Amino acid sequence: MMACRVCQAKLEKPVYEASAPALTSMMTFVDSPTVVYVCDACGHAQSCDLPDVDSFYDTDYRISLQSEDHDQIVGTSAEGDPIFRTDHQAALGLRLLDIPQGARVLDYGAAKATTLRKMVQARPDLHPHVFDVSHDYASAWQGWVRDEDQAIYEVPAAWHGRFNIIISHFVIEHVRDPIAFLKTLRDLLAPGGRILVSMPDVAANPGDMTVADHLNHFSVSSLKYSFALAGFTVEVIDTTAFPGAFFAVAVRNDVLEAPNVEPAEVLAGATKAQDICRFWERATRTIDEAAKRLNGCRAVIYGAGFYGSWINSRIVADIAPTAFLDLNPNLQGSMHFDRPVLVPADIDERTDVVFVGLNPLKARAIIAGQPALNKPGLDLVWIDG
Incomplete structure (x- = not known):
C-alpha cells in the first residue's frame, strides 16, 4: 500500500499492525493481519484490502438479516429506551436534506433499505430506488419498491442523472476507492442533486480502527478532500447527531474545486488517528494481562x-x-x-x-x-x- 486512497500522497510505514486473524463488522474472522496507515497530507487513515473482497460483500456480508425487524442500537433516549439505527437515520435524512416533493431517492448500498422505507412512510410522495451488490436483500424490497427501481451488482445506465437525492449509509468505509465511489454517486445525481453519506467517526468510536472490512477511517479533513476531489460542495458535516458517526450532506458541483482544508485540520485528523492506533496497542496488552491474571x-x-x-x-x-x-x-x-x-x-x-x-x-x-x-x-x- 503505497498511496493514500483519498489524496494519493505517498504513505510511509504502518502506524499500527496486528497479526491475523482480524475481526469484521459482522463479528466474523478473516485470515488477514490488521495494518493501518495514516496520511499526513490529508488526515486519512486506511487499512489494507480484504482478501477476495467482492465475494465477501456478495455472500458473507449479511447485515441485519437475523430477523425481519433486526436493527442495531445507537444510543438511549432520555427515558432510557433504546434508539435504533434505522429510525435515527431516517429522521436525520428527512431533517438534513432539503427533499423536494416527489423526489427520486436512491439508497446506494441499501441492504434491506429499512432507512429509506421509513423515510417513504413519513413522506409517501418520495419515489424510492435501491441498489446493492448482493442478492440477499432483494426480498426486503418487495412490495414497496417497484421491480424496475431495483438494481443488483450493476447500476442501470438509464439511472445516470436521474436522482434528486442519494443516501448511502455506512458504505464508503468499505470501498477500495472512495473517490471513485463518490464520483459514481455524483454521476447518478441530477443537476443540483444532493447526497447524504454516513460513515464511522473513528475519533468518536475508536473500535472502528481495527474493523477488518472498514478500509477507510475518515477525519473531517479527509472527508472534505474526498468530496472536493469527487465534484461535490460540502453543505454539512455533522459529528454530533449520530453517535460515533459522520453524517455529511453535499451537493453536486459541475466545476471541480480545490479542497478547502486548513493545515491545522489535517494535522488534527492525522494526530488523532495515530493516537487511536497507540490506544489499541495498550488495550491489547491490558486485556491479555487481565485474562492471564x-x-x-x-x-x-x-x-x-x-x-x-x-x-x-x-x-x-x-x-x-x-x-x-x-x-x-x-x-x-x-x-x-x-x-x-x-x-x-x-x-x-x-x-x-x-x-x-x-x-x-x-x-x-x-x-x-x-x-x-x-x-x-x-x-x-x-x-x-
Whole structure:
C-alpha cells in the first residue's frame, strides 16, 4: 500500500499492525493481519484490502438479516429506551436534506433499505430506488419498491442523472476507492442533486480502527478532500447527531474545486488517528494481562458487538466467558460465539468478573446505569485500563 486512497500522497510505514486473524463488522474472522496507515497530507487513515473482497460483500456480508425487524442500537433516549439505527437515520435524512416533493431517492448500498422505507412512510410522495451488490436483500424490497427501481451488482445506465437525492449509509468505509465511489454517486445525481453519506467517526468510536472490512477511517479533513476531489460542495458535516458517526450532506458541483482544508485540520485528523492506533496497542496488552491474571474466574462479557467480540477473541485461551450481556432486545436470547446473550440484570450472581466490551468513551457511563453490575466484589475490566 503505497498511496493514500483519498489524496494519493505517498504513505510511509504502518502506524499500527496486528497479526491475523482480524475481526469484521459482522463479528466474523478473516485470515488477514490488521495494518493501518495514516496520511499526513490529508488526515486519512486506511487499512489494507480484504482478501477476495467482492465475494465477501456478495455472500458473507449479511447485515441485519437475523430477523425481519433486526436493527442495531445507537444510543438511549432520555427515558432510557433504546434508539435504533434505522429510525435515527431516517429522521436525520428527512431533517438534513432539503427533499423536494416527489423526489427520486436512491439508497446506494441499501441492504434491506429499512432507512429509506421509513423515510417513504413519513413522506409517501418520495419515489424510492435501491441498489446493492448482493442478492440477499432483494426480498426486503418487495412490495414497496417497484421491480424496475431495483438494481443488483450493476447500476442501470438509464439511472445516470436521474436522482434528486442519494443516501448511502455506512458504505464508503468499505470501498477500495472512495473517490471513485463518490464520483459514481455524483454521476447518478441530477443537476443540483444532493447526497447524504454516513460513515464511522473513528475519533468518536475508536473500535472502528481495527474493523477488518472498514478500509477507510475518515477525519473531517479527509472527508472534505474526498468530496472536493469527487465534484461535490460540502453543505454539512455533522459529528454530533449520530453517535460515533459522520453524517455529511453535499451537493453536486459541475466545476471541480480545490479542497478547502486548513493545515491545522489535517494535522488534527492525522494526530488523532495515530493516537487511536497507540490506544489499541495498550488495550491489547491490558486485556491479555487481565485474562492471564483472572484465569479460572467466572466471567461474562458486557456487549455482544464489536468490542465484546474482540475481547472474547483475546481472552478465550485463558478464560471461558459464560455469557454476553447486552441491552439490545434483538440480541437478547440469541447465542453469540456459542454463549447466550442475556439482559444485564440477569447476570449470574456467581460471576467474578465482567469484561466491559463497549466504546471506551461511553463505557463507564453505561455501566454506571446498570445496578446489577455495580455490586461489591464484582471485578470490572475496562479496555482502557
